[in-house]
Amino acid sequence: MEDYKVIDNYLMIRLPNEIDHHKSVDISTKADRYIMTKKVGNVVFDFERTTFMDSSGIGIILGRYKKIACFGGKVYAINADSRIRRILLLSGMQNIVEIISN
Amino acid sequence: MIEVIEKRNTNKTTNEMRMEFAAVSDNEAFARMAVAAFITPLNPTLEEMSDVKTAISEAVTNAVIHGYENRNHMDDRVSMTCTLRGDVLEVEILDRGVGIEDVRLAMEPLYTSKPDQDRSGMGFAFMEAFMDNLEVESEVGCGTVVRMCKKIGISSWIDSEE
Numbered sequence: 112m113e114d115y116k117v118i119d120n121y122l123m124i125r126l127p128n129e130i131d132h133h134k135s136v137d138i139s140t141k142a143d144r145y146i147m148t149k150k151v152g153n154v155v156f157d158f159e160r161t162t163f164m165d166s167s168g169i170g171i172i173l174g175r176y177k178k179i180a181c182f183g184g185k186v187y188a189i190n191a192d193s194r195i196r197r198i199l200l201l202s203g204m205q206n207i208v209e210i211i212s213n
Numbered sequence: 214m215i216e217v218i219e220k221r222n223t224n225k226t227t228n229e230m231r232m233e234f235a236a237v238s239d240n241e242a243f244a245r246m247a248v249a250a251f252i253t254p255l256n257p258t259l260e261e262m263s264d265v266k267t268a269i270s271e272a273v274t275n276a277v278i279h280g281y282e283n284r285n286h287m288d289d290r291v292s293m294t295c296t297l298r299g300d301v302l303e304v305e306i307l308d309r310g311v312g313i314e315d316v317r318l319a320m321e322p323l324y325t326s327k328p329d330q331d332r333s334g335m336g337f338a339f340m341e342a343f344m345d346n347l348e349v350e351s352e353v354g355c356g357t358v359v360r361m362c363k364k365i366g367i368s369s370w371i372d373s374e375e
Contacts, residue, residue, distance in 0.1 A: 132274040133238035139331050163245075163263070165270040169333035194263050201342055202335050 115145055122151040126161045126168075135167040142175055152184040156208075159190035168195075169202045176207050187211055228297040236281040236289035236308065238274075244293060245269040251295050252302055255366040264343035265302065265363060269293075271336040272306040272359045279326065280310025280357055302365050307358045313351040320349065 116123045122145050127134055145151060154175050158164075176186045188199060188210045199210060230251055234240045245266040252265060273291060281289040289310065296303040313319045319326070320341075325334035341347045344361040351357040 129242060131238075131241050131270050132278060133241050135331065136238075163266060163270075165267050165274065166333045166335035166339050167274065167331075169335055170331040173333055174331035194260070198267070198339075201339070202333060 115141060117145060117149045117151055120152045121155055122146060122149070122153070123155045123157060125157045125159065128160050129163040130161060130168040130171070131163070131165050132167040135171050139171050139174055142171070143178065146175070146178055152179060152182060153187070154179060154184070155187045155189060157189050158192070158195050161195060162192075164195055164198055166198075166202070168198070169204065172204060172208055185209060189213075224298055226296055226298055229295065231292065231294045233290050233292040235287050236277045236291050236310075237285050237287075238277055238283075240291070241270055241273045241277065244273045244291075248293075248295055248302075248304065252297075252365050255297070255300055255302075257365045261363070261365055265365070268340045268343045268361055268363075269304065269306070271339050272304075272361070275336050275359070276306060276308035276310065276357070278330075278332075279313075280308035282311060300364055300366050301362055303360070303362045305358060305360050307356065309356040312353040312355055313349070313357055314353055316349050316351050 114125045122142065124138070124142055126138070130138070142154065146154070156172065172186060179186070186208045188208045190213065191199065191210060196210065199205065199208065228251075232247060234243065248269050249262055249266055252262070257265070273293070276291045277283065292307045294305045318324055320337040322338040323334040325332040337347070337349070340359070340361055344363045346362045348360040349357065
C-alpha cells in the first residue's frame, strides 16, 4: 500500500513506524510535493503504523497546516493511539488538527 | 519497612553506561533504543519506556540540529551517559557545539530558533513533561549539557508491598 495517496481533495499520508527528525525531513518534502502538484486542500495523517513520535511529528503537522490553512484547508489525524494522542494534546494540536477517533 | 524505604532512596550507583556517537540524524533512533535497552531490566511500563525514548530523542535531536547546526560532520560528537541509582535513571547528553545564548528563552514552549525548518519548538517542553527533572547548562561557543532523571518501573512498589 502506498504511503501517499490523493483521494478527492484529501492527501492521505500513512506515517512510518517511528517519526523523528531523521524521518521528518523526507515526509515533509514529499507531502509538500503532493500539496503543490496535486493541488489538494486537506491533509489526513494516518498513525496506524506509528508507535513512536517526538516533537518532529508536531513540526510536520504544523508545517503542512501553515501551507494549506490559508486556502481554507484542514488537517486530520486518524488511528492515533493513546501515546500519540498524548503528544498531540500536550502540544495543543487539538486546536489545529481534528483528531478522529475510531 | 524502614529498610525498604532506605533501599529505595539509596544514592548508590547500580549501573552505568557511556557512549559517544557522531552528530548525525541516523543516531537519534540509535540513542533512544540504546537507553530503552539499558532500562529494560527495571521493568518499565510501556508509558515510561515511551516517555524516556521521546525525551532522549528530543535531546539528541537538539544536539544534532542546533548544537552542531545539522552539518553532519563525523568529528562532531554527542556523548551520552546513563546512570542507574536504584530505580532512578539519570541521563546526561552533552555536545560541544555552538551553545545556547538564552537557555530560558530556548526552553519556552513553542519557541524555536529555526521556524523555517518545521521545528515545533516543543523539544525542551517534552523533556520536561516526560521526565521527572530537567537541567540545561550551556555556554556559547562551548556546548550544551542536558541532564534529566526519571524514576522507572513499579518494582520498588511491589517490594514495599511484600
